[in-house]
Amino acid sequence: MKLLGIETASDACSAALMLGGETLQRFEIAPRRHADLILPMVDQLLAEAGISASTLDAIAFGRGPGAFTGVRLAAGVTQGIAYGLDLPVVPVSSLATLAQGVDADQVWAGFDARLGEVYWGAYRRSSAGLMEAVIDEVVCAPEAISDGGLTEATGIGHAWLTYEQPLRQKLGSRITRILPDQLPRAADLLRLAEALVAGGELVTAAEAQPIYLRTPSWR
Amino acid sequence: MPYLIESSILAGHIPTLKGDGFYRQTPANAKNYLMKVIGIETSCDETGIALYDSVSGAMFQRLHSQIKLHAPFGGVVPELASRNHIQRTLPLLDELLSEAGGGKGQIDGIAYTAGPGLIGALLAGAAIARSLAWALNRPAIGIHHMEGHLLAPLLAAGDKPEFPFIALLASGGHTQLIQADRHGCYQMLGQTVDDAAGEAFDKIAKMLGLGYPGGPEVSRLAETGQPGRFKFPRPMVNRKGLDFSFSGLKTFVRNTIASQTEKAQTLDRQTIADICLEFETAVVDSLTIKCRRALRQCNTPRLVIAGGVSANRRLRQKLTEMALQEGGAAYFPPPDLCTDNGAMIAYAGYLRLASGARQGNEISARARWPLTELRPPRQPETEHL
Numbered sequence: 238m239k240l241l242g243i244e245t246a247s248d249a250c251s252a253a254l255m256l257g258g259e260t261l262q263r264f265e266i267a268p269r270r271h272a273d274l275i276l277p278m279v280d281q282l283l284a285e286a287g288i289s290a291s292t293l294d295a296i297a298f299g300r301g302p303g304a305f306t307g308v309r310l311a312a313g314v315t316q317g318i319a320y321g322l323d324l325p326v327v328p329v330s331s332l333a334t335l336a337q338g339v340d341a342d343q344v345w346a347g348f349d350a351r352l353g354e355v356y357w358g359a360y361r362r363s364s365a366g367l368m369e370a371v372i373d374e375v376v377c378a379p380e381a382i383s384d385g386g387l388t389e390a391t392g393i394g395h396a397w398l399t400y401e402q403p404l405r406q407k408l409g410s411r412i413t414r415i416l417p418d419q420l421p422r423a424a425d426l427l428r429l430a431e432a433l434v435a436g437g438e439l440v441t442a443a444e445a446q447p448i449y450l451r452t453p454s455w456r
Numbered sequence: 457m458p459y460l461i462e463s464s465i466l467a468g469h470i471p472t473l474k475g476d477g478f479y480r481q482t483p484a485n486a487k488n489y490l491m492k493v494i495g496i497e498t499s500c501d502e503t504g505i506a507l508y509d510s511v512s513g514a515m516f517q518r519l520h521s522q523i524k525l526h527a528p529f530g531g532v533v534p535e536l537a538s539r540n541h542i543q544r545t546l547p548l549l550d551e552l553l554s555e556a557g558g559g560k561g562q563i564d565g566i567a568y569t570a571g572p573g574l575i576g577a578l579l580a581g582a583a584i585a586r587s588l589a590w591a592l593n594r595p596a597i598g599i600h601h602m603e604g605h606l607l608a609p610l611l612a613a614g615d616k617p618e619f620p621f622i623a624l625l626a627s628g629g630h631t632q633l634i635q636a637d638r639h640g641c642y643q644m645l646g647q648t649v650d651d652a653a654g655e656a657f658d659k660i661a662k663m664l665g666l667g668y669p670g671g672p673e674v675s676r677l678a679e680t681g682q683p684g685r686f687k688f689p690r691p692m693v694n695r696k697g698l699d700f701s702f703s704g705l706k707t708f709v710r711n712t713i714a715s716q717t718e719k720a721q722t723l724d725r726q727t728i729a730d731i732c733l734e735f736e737t738a739v740v741d742s743l744t745i746k747c748r749r750a751l752r753q754c755n756t757p758r759l760v761i762a763g764g765v766s767a768n769r770r771l772r773q774k775l776t777e778m779a780l781q782e783g784g785a786a787y788f789p790p791p792d793l794c795t796d797n798g799a800m801i802a803y804a805g806y807l808r809l810a811s812g813a814r815q816g817n818e819i820s821a822r823a824r825w826p827l828t829e830l831r832p833p834r835q836p837e838t839e840h841l
Contacts, residue, residue, distance in 0.1 A: 276817040313583025321591025453535030
């Protein structure tokens with residue numbers, strides 16, 4: 238199976254290409270430069286693999302939650318490529334992708350959502366090695382997060398930088414460690430996408446839509 | 457409910473830009489090159505998609521307006537606009553291609569609005585457009601929104617302007633006087649120092665309780681107004697230069713409304729109509745005086761009017777008369793191409809792509825982008841062009 242993956246929900250811009258067992262990735266921390274970088278990254282990956290885009294089986298993208306503009310960029314790029322090449326689309330949670338990238342079996346993953354809130358999820362690794370959500374992802378105040386029933390877990394994502402105190406107060410000694418600088422990566426997204434494809438969780442190009450969780454404020 | 461403009465065949469053959477040798481081409485020799493160009497416009501609150509067939513001159517288009525979406529807020533909410541564009545663009549494009557027949561395989565190039573505008577809204581359309589072009593292995597180009605407006609009169613069925621010309625670009629976001637020496641070569645002669653003309657219309661409408669966006673309603677009510685009852689100032693006409701200002705006029709109207717409501721609790725319909733008429737006349741007079749000044753200053757007889765305000769009937773009439781008095785002519789876009797649309801982007805994109813302009817794989821979107829930064833497209837490399 239040949240899968241292309243795009244993840245731009247955070248300050249990191251990344252793309253990855255899965256060819257059977259091998260995954261190639263481009264990853265750059267480049268705030269506000271995602272629009273310039275993402276297509277050249279995809280282009281380079283295909284050139285490096287020596288394959289044509291028309292041989293892809295599906296395209297996966299980080300559908301959020303995350304920065305609105307970044308998530309929309311991934312959705313837009315995915316729509317254009319999928320429509321142009323008649324490819325099915327696999328939407329993947331950006332928080333689950335973040336969780337997938339850490340060497341831990343239980344994870345509390347959070348992005349700083351600004352306005353005093355976090356995008357939040359709790360994940361447990363399956364026997365297949367894939368992160369599975371144990372609660373619905375939410376946007377809420379750090380004081381209002383749910384532990385998802387996890388007895389202990391690794392804290393990951395920049396929510397842990399901005400809101401370390403309230404999160405510590407809430408979860409206390411059950412936090413095994415904190416990795417606040419971790420960002421979602423397209424190679425991890427593809428690990429999750431592979432299973433979603435196998436499970437038939439595919440949508441059309443036009444259905445490649447972001448998950449925002451938050452309704453926009455006036456202005 | 458959103459409305460959709462039915463696709464329309466707008467023009468006959470390829471408009472030739474005389475006075476600018478690049479594009480003097482016939483359908484026969486254009487055939488080897490870009491025949492069908494898609495245009496995608498998402499800079500503000502309209503999703504506009506079009507397909508321009510340069511061989512037949514046919515223009516297919518689809519438009520989705522977000523007016524109803526933003527109306528409860530009394531103005532465009534940028535994030536809502538962006539969310540709507542990312543939902544609407546692809547289905548509209550798909551509908552358009554089905555109707556034009558031939559599917560996406562017929563696309564020879566893709567143009568999209570790269571600015572100026574709301575950055576999130578621009579990015580939504582730009583991401584889809586640029587990536588689709590990449591997937592189809594076709595050239596793409598980011599187009600300046602105002603260049604799209606400026607060239608829209610070339611899609612009119614009748615007489616088309618030749619370069620050089622003076623352009624008045626007036627909409628809810630812009631009021632500019634441009635000297636267009638040739639395609640891609642524009643000089644700013646003057647612009648508004650505060651509100652845009654269309655914005656002033658909408659604000660007056662709000663003061664009079666006419667809803668959002670109320671500009672067209674102001675013009676409609678002005679039809680039944682009695683001239684002479686009110687006298688508003690003609691802004692900036694005694695000032696040298698070609699800049700505009702509408703906030704002083706707006707304040708004058710606000711004060712007039714206040715003194716009228718002191719006399720009576722609510723404004724009667726006739727008073728509202730009279731205010732609308734005098735306001736509209738003041739704006740039109742101000743624009744006309746500046747346009748006349750620009751034609752004389754630049755010694756150019758041709759005046760192009762584009763942007764949403766160019767749909768205003770009184771303005772069209774006055775500017776047409778004025779241009780005739782000056783020994784020239786005024787040119788307008790087809791009525792459905794005055795406001796934002798994909799057709800003008802498809803056409804402006806076609807002109808640049810056909811002369812060899814190409815963009816890399818970056819997705820371009822700029823909230824601010826002075827029109828004067830544009831350059832003519834590079835010289836064509838093929839002998840056909």
